[in-house]
Amino acid sequence: MMINPILAIDGYKVSHREQYPEGTTRVYSNFTPRSDRFFRSPVADNKLVFFGLQGFIKWFLIDMFNSQFFAQPEEQVVSEYKMLMDSYLGKDAVDVEHIRALHRLGYLPLHIKGLDEGDKIPMKVPVLTITNTRNEFFWLVNYLETVLSAELWKASTNATIAHHYHKICAAWAEQTCDDFAHLDFQCHDFSFRGMAGMQDVAQAGCGHLLSFKGTDSIPAVVYARQYYTGNDADYFIAGSIPATEHSVMCMGEKDHEIATFRRLICDLYPQGFVSIVSDTWDYWQVLTTFTRELKAAIMAREGRVVFRPDSGDPVEILCGTGADDDQSATRTPQEKGSVEVLWEIFGGTVNSKGYKVLDSHVGLIYGDSITLERANEILRRLAAKGFASSCVVFGVGSYTYQYNTRDTFGFAMKATWGAVNGTGRMIFKEPKTDSGLKRSARGLLKVVRNEQGELCLFDEQTPAQEGEGELKTRFLDGKQYNVEHLEVLRQRLAAQQ
Template sequence: MNTPVTLLADFYKLSHREQYPAKTENIYSVLTPRSNERAQFSQHVVVFGIQYYIKEYLIRRFNEGFFQKPKRQVIADYQRFVKHSLGLDPVPVAHLEALHDLGYLPIKISALAEGTRAPIKVPVLTIENTHPDFFWLSSYLETTMLNTLWLPMTSATVADGYRRILESFSLQTTGGVEGVDFQAHDFGMRGMSSEMTSTVSGAAHLLSFLGSDTIPAGCFHEEYYEADCEKAPIIMSIPATEHSVMCAYGEDSEQELFRHLLTDVYPKGFVSVVSDSWDFWRVVGEYLPALKSVILGRDGRLVIRPDSGVPEDILCGTVQEFGKGQTPEEKGLIECLWDTFGGQVNDLGYKVLDPHIGAIYGDSITLERAQLILERLAAKGFASSNVVFGIGSRSYQSMTRDSFGFALKATSVVIDGQEKAIFKAPKTDKGGTKKSQKGRVRVYRNDQGQLTYEAGHT
């Protein structure tokens, strides 16, 4: 959809220009994650998406959709829509004509480096106009800026939450973090609201992990962040089956399909096989032991993927003490794989499966559930490295702008040459999250190396 860039805003933005005080010359605004009340798993947000916003919206779309088009056309498109939607007649357009004549967006953006963990309430970005005739522009861009930036920063923070959990358990149960890059795999593309949201969210996931099935996310990093998959890994995955493949062979041929995949289709390397099309515990308790010599004889790893049930019980069993379960369901997948294929006990005393076999679970995983699964595995003496999580839209699509309270608020104006610090502090805001900073802000690291800020500058 090619919405004119002049209309990429809320309707009320169109009328703000004439509402500001006469002789307004500059509006300075601050983007801040104001609260984690709805996302208490993190005390910070990961800064991401700013370069994408600048390149895609402020440069490409404004150049192609405004500055490089005939002025008469872009003004007529704007007038037509506003006249019949907002009821203005005549429609004010002199400010847009002047902007077209200027030939560029006169704005300045200052931001924290992308990838920075910014504490809640610390500003991540400021925007202001650099030409007094276009004081209205920085506020006008608020809608697209928030619309574009809250998701990548929020998804990057969710991914960082998974990373912190996985690193913590990896250090506890293996003594290092080798392999964590691949322990959370993005399965979210089909469950996100659009191609673009899945791409942006998937790109955010890649700040913390290399494993992902969201192909466009890797392309995003090449297009907007100068990544190059030929020079360094951006995104990685492995061959994997889906239920249609398994069902095409039929239930009676499932064991032979495993053999076919392992010997004919993928005689070496990693391959993931969804294993619950019919009877998951029969696969685990009967088919895999029958194929033990084939699996252990391959140069590679078979990854078992359950896709239904209660994740923590499927992986860890319904009996939580190691060696006490009698049936596969009571033992859980990881203990069953240990019983069949063995492995090693590492220096910290935790069991690590034979490298020819592994597990991934990608249905209904959340931060809380991942934590619980790793706790239960550790309690049974298993290292966290024995499982990979598939992270889907339940983690990434369930968040909103309010999860971290992202807001862009004006905190300073210049009127007739005089700078004035401004702020909002609603008395009805009992939680205090809607109070804005006052004046220009300075973000810096204190003596302890922590990011903080001070406001009130003019």
């Protein structure tokens, strides 16, 4: 939907301009993750991975405002605003001259400062501040709260979740693998179909790409290239491999399923990686019978055949229903689990840490019902069974990336300072009926690093103090500043495991 961005607001924002005290000339607000109490992770560390501001500034505050507001005829913009407000709040209930004045100015008179994206931010430390640069546009700061919050909370939330998947995979790789070569692709984004639309996929899906280089969400790759690489055609953002879906397997017919496998492995993809969904009818038949019949063809290929189970309990499908220390010969394939079954058929190597690594011609990816807890449990059980964590890849879907809210990290934008009739006012909220979560900071803010390198908030600052610290100018009067490449963000985050 192409919308006039001045209308991307909550309805109650329209009346706030006249509600501020007479003589108001400045509003200063911040956007802060307040709590991770609803974030479920076995490696929770009370921090958020900040991501998304750079892209939002470019596509919304600059590109969309320029094309859909400032570049449109003044009367068209003002008339559209008035027509909507007349029907929404009543005829002539809303003055429109401030909209006309903004259009004539030709840019957004705002100063946004933000922390570095890809950095890990403790709870209650603001990731950005925003204020107006021209007195008459004091109303614009919190007018944009709704869209700023809606566009930023999820990108940071999903970047944080992806980082936790990476932390889990890295921890088990440290214990069971000789190297970390597989980590960039161990979690593959499968979430597109369950996300809240294409913009959501692009923006929030890009958060996955701070920690991993595997995704099926192509809009996220496009978004990353446009807003985080400067359209750098030579930079590798992410990739994938040829893969089947159930319609492909079904069209080949049940009675000829092994022929479908053979065609995929030998004719269509005689080399390289190929992923084949394997539970369309009988997964264990595929893994125990088809694999033996196709073993010679698989081993003769240059590349890897990746089997994809897509139903059942992922922990049991991959690791088995039996005890991890049970080595009895009478166990069923289901009791052994997929990794052990493939090991028995294709073998592999034992690495320097004593863990078994599947032969490079075969692999497994599981992309259904994976969560942080399940991923950790799968890798824990594989280690207990003597297998390296590199034996499996996870498809991370919309349950992981969509089943979250703004409250997952308690994001809120609050005003903490303003100026009325030339005098600064330190403002705050501290509801007596609240647990303390909603208590805001006070006054002008500064974020600095302590001796341990942790980011810390200092409130009640002077204007000179507010100009110091880690919050850097990202947007000023219609222009973007301190733009960074995706590679810088990736390296910054990787250094903070």
